[in-house]
Amino acid sequence: xxxxxxxxxxxxxxxxxxxxxxxxxxxxxxxxxxxxxxxxxxxxxxxxxxxxxxxxxxxxxxxxxxxxxxxxxxxxxxxxxxxxxxxxxxxxxxxxxxxxxxxxxxxxxxxxxxxxxxxxxxxxxxxxxxxxxxxxxxxxx
Amino acid sequence: xxxxxxxxxxxxxxxxxxxxxxxxxxxxxxxxxxxxxxxxxxxxxxxxxxxxxxxxxxxxxxxxxxxxxxxxxxxxxxxxxxxxxxxxxxxxxxxxxxxxxxxxxxxxxxxxxxxxxxxxxxxxxxxxxxxxxxxxxxxxxxxxxxxxxxxxxxxxxxxxxxxxxxxxxxxxxxxxxxxxxxxxxxxxxxxxxxxxxxxxxxxxxxxxxxxxxxxxxxxxxxxxxxxxxxxxxx
Numbered sequence: 001x002x003x004x005x006x007x008x009x010x011x012x013x014x015x016x017x018x019x020x021x022x023x024x025x026x027x028x029x030x031x032x033x034x035x036x037x038x039x040x041x042x043x044x045x046x047x048x049x050x051x052x053x054x055x056x057x058x059x060x061x062x063x064x065x066x067x068x069x070x071x072x073x074x075x076x077x078x079x080x081x082x083x084x085x086x087x088x089x090x091x092x093x094x095x096x097x098x099x100x101x102x103x104x105x106x107x108x109x110x111x112x113x114x115x116x117x118x119x120x121x122x123x124x125x126x127x128x129x130x131x132x133x134x135x136x137x138x139x140x141x
Numbered sequence: 142x143x144x145x146x147x148x149x150x151x152x153x154x155x156x157x158x159x160x161x162x163x164x165x166x167x168x169x170x171x172x173x174x175x176x177x178x179x180x181x182x183x184x185x186x187x188x189x190x191x192x193x194x195x196x197x198x199x200x201x202x203x204x205x206x207x208x209x210x211x212x213x214x215x216x217x218x219x220x221x222x223x224x225x226x227x228x229x230x231x232x233x234x235x236x237x238x239x240x241x242x243x244x245x246x247x248x249x250x251x252x253x254x255x256x257x258x259x260x261x262x263x264x265x266x267x268x269x270x271x272x273x274x275x276x277x278x279x280x281x282x283x284x285x286x287x288x289x290x291x292x293x294x295x296x297x298x299x300x301x302x303x304x305x306x307x308x309x310x311x312x313x314x315x316x317x318x319x320x321x322x323x324x325x326x327x328x329x330x331x332x333x334x335x336x337x338x339x340x341x342x343x344x345x346x347x348x349x350x351x352x353x354x355x356x357x358x359x360x361x362x363x364x365x366x367x368x369x370x371x372x373x374x375x
Contacts, residue, residue, distance in 0.1 A: 004316070004317060005317065006317075026282060026286075027328075027331055028331065062327045062330060063327070063331065065323065065324055065327040066324070066327035066328045066330065066331045068324070069279065069320045069324035069325070069327060069328050070278070070279055070280075070328065072279060072280040072318065078315070078317045078318070079317060080162070080315075080316060080317035080318070080319060082165075082166055082320075082321050082324070083321070083323070083324065124161065125158065125161070126158075133153070134153070135149050135153060135154065135155065136149075136153060136154030136155065136158040136159075136315055136316045136317070137149075137154070137155040137157060137158050138155065138157040138158050138161050138191075140157040140184075140187060140188060140191055141155045141157050141158075
């Protein structure tokens with residue numbers, strides 16, 4: 001799966017695993033989350049972008065997907081996430097779905113709403129710093 | 142499938158960023174449903190072309206009472222493809238479903254809002270779509286979330302029984318709050334909304350946009366031809 005947040009967010013594997021368990025328990029209950037398993041196998045995150053492999057028991061893909069969808073923040077950092085695909089083995093999953101991270105990011109001055117701002121630019125995505133928070137934009141804005 | 146979003150300054154991401162992310166997630170379109178007080182400035186055609194996704198001009202009317210809402214509907218109807226009214230009180234819910242100029246009753250069960258068979262029948266008569274707002278399921282926790290799920294289940298029973306038109310949305314206010322169609326379907330399944338139900342509800346935004354654009358363009362092509370009510374079949 002792919003994970004996204006604001007550029008200044010730091011998220012580690014342990015925190016992500018904890019949120020995943022909470023999400024599972026809250027949405028699926030103890031029996032459901034026990035059945036789904038929900039174990040983070042691989043996790044990388046830097047500069048507001050990351051990816052992970054989550055192991056799920058066979059046949060529990062949809063409940064697990066629902067639990068994942070309900071993780072809205074990790075350690076108070078809002079996160080976006082999307083399941084890129086599912087595979088029968090970890091190796092197949094990492095070959096097929098990992099390593100899609102962009103060419104990194106750079107800081108740049110941009111003009112947003114007619115005011116010059118500092119922004120973090122990654123591919124075509126631009127996160128503009130606005131008085132302590134960020135606004136998600138793109139190079140079209 | 143379409144998602145209806147609050148974009149900057151009503152949310153934390155611009156229309157372009159939401160559209161870009163939505164396209165990556167597999168949506169066919171986004172409806173910009175900013176509140177009247179925080180309208181977004183954007184070039185829908187340019188964004189649509191850049192990311193290969195339909196961008197629909199919408200508005201969500203937040204009003205204190207039906208009278209105020211009525212004025213706002215009149216103001217925004219002519220230049221907006223999808224007009225939604227934020228529900229949440231008995232009076233506003235009632236106003237929305239009884240007004241054929243309204244496309245969507247947004248969040249009927251939030252705040253003190255409630256829904257019943259009378260409103261369901263009125264919504265059917267006027268072709269007003271009832272929104273299933275999944276935002277609390279996705280982003281709230283504890284008692285608030287339990288109450289949100291309860292309300293959605295109740296709404297589902299009524300809408301299902303009276304065959305009321307409806308839409309489904311996760312109501313994202315940033316690209317980070319967006320969840321893909323498969324994820325929304327999976328969440329729906331857990332709270333008792335079937336995958337087909339969620340899928341149809343997400344697609345309905347697109348049907349509405351198509352219908353309203355057709356109605357508007359038809360009248361443009363043939364001036365002098367009088368239009369009565371919209372078709373209710375969508």
